[in-house]
Amino acid sequence: MPRTKQTPEWGSRIFVWIVVALNSASWVVGTAAADDRAERPNIVLLYIDDLGWTDAGFQGSQFYETPQIDQLASQGMVFTSAYSNGPNCAPSRASLMTGLYTPRHKIFTVGDPARGNHRHRKLEPVPNETVLAEDFITIAERLREGGYATAAMGKWQLGKAPTTQGFDVNVAGREWGSPSGGGYHSPYKYPNLEQQDPGEYLTDRLTTEACTFVEAHRSEPFFLYLAHYAVHTPLQAKDDKVERYRNKAPSKRHRNAVYAAMIESVDESVGRVLQTLDRFALADNTIVIYYSDNGGYGGATSNAPLRGAKGMLYEGGIRVPLTVRWPGHVAAGSRCDEPVIGIDLYPTLLEVAGLSVEGQGPDGVSLVPLLEQTEDSLEREAIYWHFPCYLQGRGDPSGGPFRTTPAGAIRMGNWKLIEWFETGRLELYDLENDLGERTNLADREPERREQLHAKMKQWRAEVQAPIPTTPNPRYRPE
Template sequence: MNLFPRSIMHSLIHCLGIILVSTSFQLHAAEKPNIVFFFIDDLGWTDLGYMGSEYYETPHIDALAEQSMIFTDAYANAPNCAPSRACLMSGKYTPRHGIYTVGDPARGNNKQRKLEPIENETVLADEFVTIAEALQGNGYTTASMGKWHLGDDPKTQGFDINIAGREWGSPSGGGYHSPYKYPELVNEEPGEYLTDRLTTEACNFIKDNQEGPFFLYLTHYAVHTPIQGKEELVAKYQQKQATENHNNAKYAAMVESVDDSVGRVLDVVKECGLDDNTIVLFFSDNGGYGGATSNAPLRGAKGMLYEGGIREPLLIKWPGVTAANQRCSEPVIGIDLYPTLLEMTDTPTPSGVELDGLSLCSLLRDHESSLDRPALFWHFPCYLQGKGDPHGGPFRTTPAGAIRMGNWKLIEWFETGRRELYNLESDLGEETDLSKSHPEDLKRLHDAMVEWRNAVNAPIPTTPNPQYRADRK
């Protein structure tokens, strides 16, 4: 015997269905997105197929680009590894944490340095709350796999898992081929390729943590020196027609191994049914190394504040938000990724932490919007040896600072006070110095850079080097 008329039963069933659907929706909406962050070392702006390379083959990264927002004017915070990584992890410009360069700030011939450079930190101090620590506090399982370069162990800075990360800036001690010994990554047998092994570890991490949420920071040592590719890939590119700017078979092999890594990792994300709830970022820590690749049409290379040293490929795929294959020309920089990931994951800014970057979420929702940011800044009060100084010197860079404001860019050299002004809209290759023909723009940018330096307490080297010899060639 029915206790309720059929019409009432139907209403009850209907209401129950609504409750169940609503509850299911709320649970789904409450799911935190996973994060896969590919951070590549020394990869140049044009070293990818989607950026125009006809020699390097990157089909998996190109496919990711078709699903992502492509940032055409993305920058590293420094022209070399350690400071760029410190800015990424801390969300702060270099003067805030004091990591300006890799190791010794007085690199090169002592007799050729006019100034004593600013002292350099080599370890990211514990006082800085990293993006990993922030995400960890929001329930994320965090893993760093590959290059760390900010201290002995990323597990002291918010990572639950560390594979192969130490203070090392390159794998030159053991190279890319086993046998090698890294933290939690030892292989005494010859022949394994480091990029492949890190990829396997990353895939296993995703499988083991597919219930989520997780933050995978896959920070490959590749394509940093030593330039060592897998033999079969090197042979492949030796048989391929090179181009004027891209013609290094060993480097091309390394780029393809990175591309294979992206493909394997994202395949596992799909196999685990996580594709619709996984944010993917692809970025590089500084420009391509001039001894291995060309950054043309950009001027310069790794170690320089010209575009070739700091402009990077950046892809961000945010499922359900970013429109596929959209290009955004808004200038953005590494420190922006910290607040971006906080907003994407509804992670509160850690107590007492002030971030220098801006969230890119508004751009990811609408690529034609603007951050309304006055300018981007770089501060590099150090010396880097190596060819590349445009004024005929023996350094890739002498102490310098830079600012990009709109389409204008200013570089100031602290040894001489020389200032160079470029309009990147009409002169992407920074070939024509407009400092004399546009004095008002020069003053406007320099005043803004000085104001910023004062705000962040950026030290400028002024002490003469007593060992300097002006006649030293």
């Protein structure tokens, strides 16, 4: 079909109209995109492995140096009663990803639930899953469905690859619970992360990969899950940092130079990520969460004034640092004493991203009302732990061959009850007046003891929490 000839004037008018229309459309699309961008903040979750409750300056350490983490804490809200969902790595990570208590996904511990000398175990522990089943809908899957680019950097531990659970990008994540091969120093070989030249430090490299992801996805909402292997064993750090801490006077609680140097590298990592957000003008539209998967390892640090360490249901094993920065929503320098736990991050991040909770409802409660200070309480009766397993190794002055035998715990208000499944022993603590859990009030407060115990048993029935009852035929009390 022949084209209709246009005069120059008419053709010019059409051209102008087209340009105006395109510019208008671009403005509308750009404005919509900008509005959508503002409604869906970026999410950066900095998950540190085995970092104790007091292992940072903002939590009181006078030996470990954490200026970047301290600054982050000063710019947001510090949760003084934050908890992990388990006393060690795998259960905490599974609960974080799913928003579910451990009996629902049945990852109760790391690997074998019968760790330690069989002669000392009175009971056969319940079976333990080591891989997060793919029918669980992770927070990464929900965010990706909502239009987020998703990346997992570092420790995964819940299966062979986080890419089967909602992450677009996986760097260095496998089923491993600690650094493989040569540890923290190259040469090493991880998925999408190899370095044969000696000397590179894993914490630094993971940070570089994380910053590269932020830069590549700065024009779209993203979820960065930077799960450092640090400060998990083996204790390995940069020589120059170690030397500096060896020449520094130790504090009453902290004195391990290698561990301190590892924490300093984590601190530098946090600083580099925050600087990358600043460089691309993303900080005001990014929620940054700094958190640990369980209490500090007793062979590396002290959790005092808390009792116990990693692997235990005393406060030293499950109370962890948590701080959240969210400009425009969280007041700088704010603090919250409300007890919160890892499963709460699932509904929190869904609400932050403007996504509904549907299908597999999480057990946690959104922290947004606390963060925005519209509420000072979650109106939740209690939080729970269930650990029907054995962990060898001493982690408490009371001694014994285990860090823990099978046990469960509940915190209701300022009160905490621990039940030991081998013996039925109950321990009741008033955390407001006895943070170190030194005085067992179970006999002095029978009504409160029974109230918490009944509530814990009711919860166990609701989540179908298995309790070990089968005697161990190889048990030989000494």
